Amino acid sequence: MAFPQTPLDVRTELQIGGVWTDVTADCYTRSPIGIECGRSEESARTNPSRASLEFNNRLGKYSPRNPMSPYYGLIGRNTPVQVSVLGGATYLRVTGGTTNTGATTPDAAALDITGDIDIRFDATLDLWTTPAGIQGTDLTGKWITTGGQRSWMFQQRNGRPYLEWSPDGTTTIGAHCATTPAVPPSRRMAWRATLDVNNGSGGWTATFYTAPTIAGPWTQLGDPVTGAGVTSIFNSTTPVAVGNATNLLYTKPLGQFHAMELRNGIAGTLVASPTFAGQTPGAPSITDSTGKVWTMNPQGSISNQQRIFSGAISSWPTRWDVSGKDVWVSVEASGTLRRLGQGTKALASTLRRRLPSYSPLAYWPCEEDDGATQAYSPITGVAPLAVTGWQFAQDDSLGGSAALPNVAPGATLRGRVPTTASTAWALCLPYRADGTPPAAEQEMLSWTTTGTIRRWRILMSSTSTHILGYDATGALALDSTILTGTNLWSAWWRLEFAAEQSGGNVSYTITWTKVGVSSGVPVSGSYAGTVGVVNQVDTSFGPGIPTLSIGHLAVFAADIVAAAYASADHGFTGETATTRMARLANEESRTVALSTYTDPANPSAALGPQRPADLLTLLQDCADADGGILYESKTDASLAYRDLRTLYNQTPRMTLSYTAEGEIGPPLEPVDDDQKSRNDVTVTRTAGSSARSVQETGPMSTAAPPNGIGVYDDSVTLNLHNDDQPPQIAGWRLHLGTWDEARYPSVRLMLHAAPHLIPAFLGLTVGDRIRLTNLPSWLPPGPVDLIVQGWSQVLDLYTWDVVLNCTPAGPWTVGVLDDPNLGRLDTDGCTLGAGVSSSATSMTLVSSPGPRWIDSAAFPSEFPFDVLIGGEQVRITAMSGTTLTQTATVVRSINGIVKAHSTGAAVALAQPLVLAL
Incomplete structure (x- = not known):
């Protein structure tokens, strides 16, 4: 790709009638193409990517409602668009x-x-x-x-x-x-x-x-x-x-x-x-x-087309000059995040989303608002559940549900079940009881069938359960008392009952499954007769039963209760951030495509329950809890997520030299400020406990200047799985917020002046590390490593300007066990025991309160290692002494800093071990 001697080959394509169509000839070069993607240096969340384009519309081609346009009926709101450059390495293009x-x-x-x-x-x-x-x-x-x-x-x-x-x-x-x-x-x-x-x-x-x-x-x-x-x-x-x-x-x-x-x-x-x-x-x-x-x-081809933007055009505003000879359409294309951000409809609860997919004969979620008088069914042909003594939207403690009703003692429910030919059926009622369990058995669930047993009743007390069955005459045909020995009242449980024809007998099983526990407490029995089908659920809750919370009552034509409810009943509590994102993307495949980048051997953060919320909020909650980056792909209209662990210890994807012509464009302006400073961090788990982490000593501490910077506090609530997580995350966020280094918010690349950087830039992904080298002498010694959070670019015929939005990469260099550089623990404090000149090769080190440094007699293979003293990187090649006062043999000025140091100067590892989250 040789330019600016030759024009930059930029291609613009629209998906017209399902076919990618090259419209580059209609894209004006008088207005440069501007593209933004990723997040700004200051932002904690990714903004929708944008691309500004201008089309020649003198023939009315880009007026969607113009019947004379060849694209009439084929373009309009959210027409897909992609911008690419031709150049770089070729590849075999495959089209899916x-x-x-x-x-x-x-x-x-x-x-x-x-x-x-x-x-x-x-x-x-x-x-x-x-x-x-x-x-x-x-x-x-x-x-x-x-x-x-x-x-x-x-x-x-x-x-x-x-x-x-x-x-x-x-x-x-x-x-x-x-x-x-x-x-x-x-x-x-x-x-x-x-x-x-x-x-x-x-x-x-x-x-x-x-x-x-x-x-x-x-x-x-x-x-x-x-x-x-x-x-x-x-x-x-x-x-x-x-x-x-x-x-x-x-x-x-x-x-x-x-x-x-x-x-x-x-x-x-x-x-x-x-x-x-x-x-x-x-x-x-x-x-x-x-x-x-x-x-x-x-559908395969050799190509060198490299996409730099993929999005959709939501509006086509036509403009013209007073003569009517210059007609154009200035459009702004946006990525998927813009479309997702427009909608506010919450996804239903995980149970409400899951259960209909198992084709229940009848299903009543019972998630109505307070004031409702009946519970509707999302199953076609199933009438609402008629109830008395219910107060809806009172209990939101079931992770897989919206708020459910409280059911008073003596309350009733009645719902018709469409009949279907079947040799098996099953019912399930999730419930939770408040108060003292009844000493005497009370009706908990009752239903009718067309089989030998026409009415079934389940009665429960604090110590036992009774199963009663009545024949067509109303006579008692089955009487089974079950002593469970299990407290079935003090948490959310699923009461499951299944029956199946087995020759001339009917086998039945009653099971209690505690929500969040994989296996239940089953008890089985049988009787002679036919199983029939369920035709009505008709229950009068016993007057002695304490106040119940119930919901998601369902009847199936087979015993599939465990598969239908499992995990969805607790809102998939405990699944990892990337697993939830992938599941949501699969469930909402018509709305969004998403790729996750994570190491299966080092899973992302475990989450709390998935509550009803819009899709973008749910995805962002995953990213917030894990600490990674949710962003838009530049190659297709999809989202991508790289988890926090993919940011650790990266090899730089691009190295830029300040002294190489054109590699780092002006202005390069480091900022030494407090914008990202956070030294008092509180993390709260949703519906759980909190943890606080405070930096109380050192230059970034809460101490007043000059001993610290004062208090910079922050608090965040995250949807985490358990109360062990907030302390760890608070500590990590404190680590990020107390990183003591100048920021380089933006780095400019003039790719027209340094075209050899184009392949590396095209391969750059949000979250990648870059390195700046050969920085001027008035800046701290380099190299400087940065994390690319996003970028903006402007392209015309002969220029290609890119500005990378960056944050320090230093905090993301974390400890690696047994690594000679990243696996070392620092002391709890060390100073020079005596002043040294700029060329001294021996130093007295005093550790206080300890532990001391290792000595080279006992640990010869652990040498050399580097320390920092007053900004100078010093290499310790040997250490003698086994007390808190030791003598180090050193090589000076590893980072180019040449200076003397006074007695009491602080000594610390150049790369101390940092515990990863």
């Missing part, structure tokens, strides 16, 4: 869906692998997880189902690698990796699968790996997968495909493929190796290093 995408090479003798195989690919995908309801995503393979031509295929299923092969072209064997890989925020990674067809133990072994790119290094992903029996791979005539795998309607990947390798044998002979970088954009075919010719499929 179930169409014929990717590239293929014909079958050849070298590709007819029947024994051990080694398959690798390198891709940047918009989505590495399977959308809800989709079995898998094709990645690469040699697999056609027609004519028994299956060999092998490599897929993604449920976010994990999956390898399948056929020994005979028809029957199949599969190996599914048990571990989910951590997807990096760049969305680029390489996967590898090997198959040992004869592991020497009478079976086969499949092993999976991941790497940053196809160049490695490869890290084994989980344990190998083994199977009984020696196997083989069928020698089919099928072409090998990349960016695709089968002729089946699996989802095809969306994004970029960079390379693929196929080896005969594990780490064996390379038989195919398409590399898509360095190819000619638009080329219909390429030849790999083994001589194989790869042809692009209709």
Whole structure:
């Protein structure tokens, strides 16, 4: 990409009638394209991304309601738009869906692998997880189902690698990796699968790996997968495909493929190796290093198009000059967050959302507002529940529900259940009782059926439960007393009853399941007769029962109660932030697509119950509790979330030199202020306890100047799982708020003056670390590491200006066990025992109150390490003495600072261990 000598090739596309259409020729260059994304340096939350564009509208093409426009009826509110630049590395573009995408090479003798195989690919995908309801995503393979031509295929299923092969072209064997890989925020990674067809133990072994790119290094992903029996791979005539795998309607990947390798044998002979970088954009075919010719499929292409914005245009304001000869439309496109922020409708409670999907015969949520006189049913054809003695919206203590009614002693409920042919049925009533349980048995639930037992009654007391059944004449036909020995009154419980026809008998089970506990307390029985179907729930609560809170009463045509209510009844309390985000995105797939970036081995924060709220609020609550960044993808109209742990200890994605021409544009203006200072932090768990963390000593403490900076307090309420979390989060937020370093709120890149930075910028993701080097002498010694929170950019024909919004990266360098630099604990205080000149190579160190520094006689392998004294970085190569006063042998001026130090100067590790959250 050579410019400013040649114009910057910017492409603007609109999705018109479902097809991406290049409208660059109509996009005015007189008004530069402006783009903003991510969050500002001052903001704690991400703002909707924006792009400003101006279209030539002299022909009325961009007037949505103009019948003479070729786009009439095809553009309007929220028309998708994307802006991209042409340049940088080429790749194989794959377009998703179930169409014929990717590239293929014909079958050849070298590709007819029947024994051990080694398959690798390198891709940047918009989505590495399977959308809800989709079995898998094709990645690469040699697999056609027609004519028994299956060999092998490599897929993604449920976010994990999956390898399948056929020994005979028809029957199949599969190996599914048990571990989910951590997807990096760049969305680029390489996967590898090997198959040992004869592991020497009478079976086969499949092993999976991941790497940053196809160049490695490869890290084994989980344990190998083994199977009984020696196997083989069928020698089919099928072409090998990349960016695709089968002729089946699996989802095809969306994004970029960079390379693929196929080896005969594990780490064996390379038989195919398409590399898509360095190819000619638009080329219909390429030849790999083994001589194989790869042809692009209709929905696959070699491209160097790099997206820098993806959003939607919500309005098309037409403007013109007084002559009417200059007509234009100035639009502002926005990302997904703008649309989500427009709606205020709360998502229903998790139970209300979950239960209808299990097709109940009848269901009454009972989530009406105070003042309601009946409970409606969301199930078509089910009449409202008639009630007496109910006061709605009184109890919001059930995590998976909106506020539920209080039911007074002697209250009633009656609801008709549509009848259906069935040989089994089940009922469930979640309840919670306040007050003293009754000593005598009281009616808790009653219903009628068409079976041998026409009326069922459940009576409960503080010590027992009675199940009564009456036949068509009203005679008592079943009388069973159950002594449970369990307190079934003092928390939320699910009362479940299920019955099923078994030959000439009916088997029934009554179960109490405490909400939040995976297994219940079941008691079973049977009687001779027919089960019938439930036709009415009709209960008069006993006058001796204490005040109840009840809701989400449901009747099913099978015993599926546990599956229907599990986890949803407590609002998915305890699930991690990224798990909840992914679940919400799947449930609301028509509204939002979302990718999460987290390490499954280091899960994100555990959350409290999911309460009714709008989707954006629920997603942001997850991000707030975890401390990561929710942002908009620049490559598609989706959201992305990188959890807090992906921000730790990053390798800089971009290094900028102040002295290199054009790499850091003016002005570079560090700010040393108190804008982010917080030294007294309180964190409260929603409906839980609080924790406070205060910095009471040191330069950033609550002490008055000059010993500190005074009090800068902050408080936040987070939806956390338990009361152990607030102290940890308060401590971490205090760490962030007392970081003592100048801020660099913005860093300017003049990409037209330094085009070699363009590939690195295009690969930059919100939350990435960058490094500034060779800073001027009047600034503190570098390098300076920063976290990129977002950016703005302005593009015209010959300029490309970018301003990165940044925060200090220092607080995100955290301790690593046994690491020689990040795994060291500092002392609780150390000073110089005597003043030293700027060139002294020996220093007296006094630790107080201790512990002392390690000595090199006992710990020779732990040397050297660096300390800071008055801003000078000093390297300690040896230490003698075993008391609090020790002598250090040092190398001076590691960071370029040359100065003398006085007696009593503070000595501290240059990189002390910081405990991560």
